[in-house]
Amino acid sequence: MPELPEVEVVRLGLERGVVGRTVEQVSVGRARSVRRHVEGAGDFVARLQGRTVLSAHRRGKHLWLPLDSGDALLGHLGMSGQLLVVPAEAPDPKHLHVRLRFADAGRELRFVDQRTFGGLFVVAGGEPVPPALAHVARDPLDPAFDDEAFVAALRRRRTGVKRALLDQTLVSGIGNIYADEALWRSQLHGNRPTDGLSRPAVRRLLLSAREVLGEAIASGGTSFDALYVSTEGVSGLFERSLAAYGREGEACLRCGAPIRRESFMNRSSFSCPRCQPRPAGSTKPAQASRSSSARTAGGSLPSA
DNA sequence: AGTGACGCCTGGGAGC
DNA sequence: TGCTCCCAGGCGTCAC
Numbered sequence: 043m044p045e046l047p048e049v050e051v052v053r054l055g056l057e058r059g060v061v062g063r064t065v066e067q068v069s070v071g072r073a074r075s076v077r078r079h080v081e082g083a084g085d086f087v088a089r090l091q092g093r094t095v096l097s098a099h100r101r102g103k104h105l106w107l108p109l110d111s112g113d114a115l116l117g118h119l120g121m122s123g124q125l126l127v128v129p130a131e132a133p134d135p136k137h138l139h140v141r142l143r144f145a146d147a148g149r150e151l152r153f154v155d156q157r158t159f160g161g162l163f164v165v166a167g168g169e170p171v172p173p174a175l176a177h178v179a180r181d182p183l184d185p186a187f188d189d190e191a192f193v194a195a196l197r198r199r200r201t202g203v204k205r206a207l208l209d210q211t212l213v214s215g216i217g218n219i220y221a222d223e224a225l226w227r228s229q230l231h232g233n234r235p236t237d238g239l240s241r242p243a244v245r246r247l248l249l250s251a252r253e254v255l256g257e258a259i260a261s262g263g264t265s266f267d268a269l270y271v272s273t274e275g276v277s278g279l280f281e282r283s284l285a286a287y288g289r290e291g292e293a294c295l296r297c298g299a300p301i302r303r304e305s306f307m308n309r310s311s312f313s314c315p316r317c318q319p320r321p322a323g324s325t326k327p328a329q330a331s332r333s334s335s336a337r338t339a340g341g342s343l344p345s346a
Numbered sequence: 347a348g349t350g351a352c353g354c355c356t357g358g359g360a361g362c
Numbered sequence: 363t364g365c366t367c368c369c370a371g372g373c374g375t376c377a378c
Binding site: 137155156158199200201209307308 | 351355356357
Binding site: 349353354355358359361362 | 377
């Protein structure tokens with residue numbers, strides 16, 4: 043699943059692959075992939091054709107490419123979206139939904155998305171941030187991220203710390219995988235109430251999140267299957283560095299206790315029962331309904 | 347305003 | 363073998 047590190051790897055690929063080039067032809071094979079472009083697919087195409095890509099930006103899990111028209115091509119990969127920069131003669135994959143060809147007749151940009159939770163749309167204004175992304179908080183790797191404001195805002199919340207980490211209006215870029223990894227590193231259970239955390243504890247959590255995100259970017263992101271790849275189609279290697287996510291029953295890398303899996307918001311949470319004790323008063327959540335790996339198809343982690 | 351539940355999607359594995 | 367069910371999960375929307 044693309045979270046901040048995977049999206050950043052894609053952004054770097056777009057910077058290399060499409061910035062400075064002029065769009066010549068756009069085709070939309072599946073209207074759902076541009077559904078957030080409210081004026082429709084025809085307008086989406088019209089606002090891209092003939093435009094030059096100025097730069098490639100990211101906030102959290104959102105990407106945008108400012109254009110010389112003042113608009114920006116905005117994209118979100120959702121759960122399975124891919125932006126590929128490939129030779130035009132490469133065969134079309136099954137879930138190819140949008141194609142951009144450029145005036146230089148070089149590699150084309152393709153939006154491929156199996157589950158179609160992601161999408162592309164054109165919005166007005168790309169600098170410094172499109173208004174359409176105003177609701178998305180800065181991410182922990184943004185130089186302008188305000189640590190103390192985050193610490194205060196998180197402690198004002200009255201919810202569990204994992205929910206808060208996943209709230210893109212509080213801090214962006216963190217999804218289920220990196221939330222579990224950051225919580226493991228800072229030895230916090232995701233059910234810990236945010237208003238009961240000390241300032242130092244929240245600062246440690248933020249530091250852990252920053253560390254794990256940075257390390258994942260350096261590894262090219264986390265790929266469990268073919269659903270996340272770079273613009274060149276390459277898988278990331280961070281999966282082998284995960285300490286909690288997907289490691290149910292395996293030994294905690296810190297204390298050796300078997301990692302547990304719990305059901306959380308209709309998905310899975312992984313944590314160490316010894317290093318990350320459930321908060322007092324927190325009722326034991328229902329166990330995840332299946333004891334097998336939470337991995338989707340094609341998972342390749344050793345199971346023991 | 348803050349919080350949480352729900353629906354949208356598809357492919358593949360488990361189980362029958 | 364073939365069918366059905368379940369599951370992964372980001373985020374927009376809506377209800378409370």
